[in-house]
Amino acid sequence: MKMGTFWIPTIVFMITTSVLYLCDHLYNIELFSWFNFEETSNGGFTFGGSLNPIIYGFVAGFIAEWIYKSLKKLTT
Structure with missing residues (x-):
């Protein structure tokens, strides 16, 4: 089930x-x-502009992938 390791972090990134x-x-x-635009x-x-939400999204995606892989390892 390799697709889960791609889609779960991607969806978490987009939502975050x-x-x-x-x-x-x-x-x-x-x-x-x-x-931001100011005169x-x-x-x-x-x-x-701020790229902070994108950075936080990547971090959340990596954490979600790590959790998914560790739970998958426990079940097999």
Whole structure:
């Protein structure tokens, strides 16, 4: 059952990343914002974005894969 080791971390990554970006959208958390755009006082602008939800998604995916593999090893 090799497909489980691919799909479970992928789904966990997508759900974690989506939930964190949704929390930013609902509660305006700058740490999780996808895109920031601000005008400065001298007529310029600054922009930026956060990759933190993507990083947290990867970490959650790796943890889910580790748990899945360890549980699979216990059952066999």
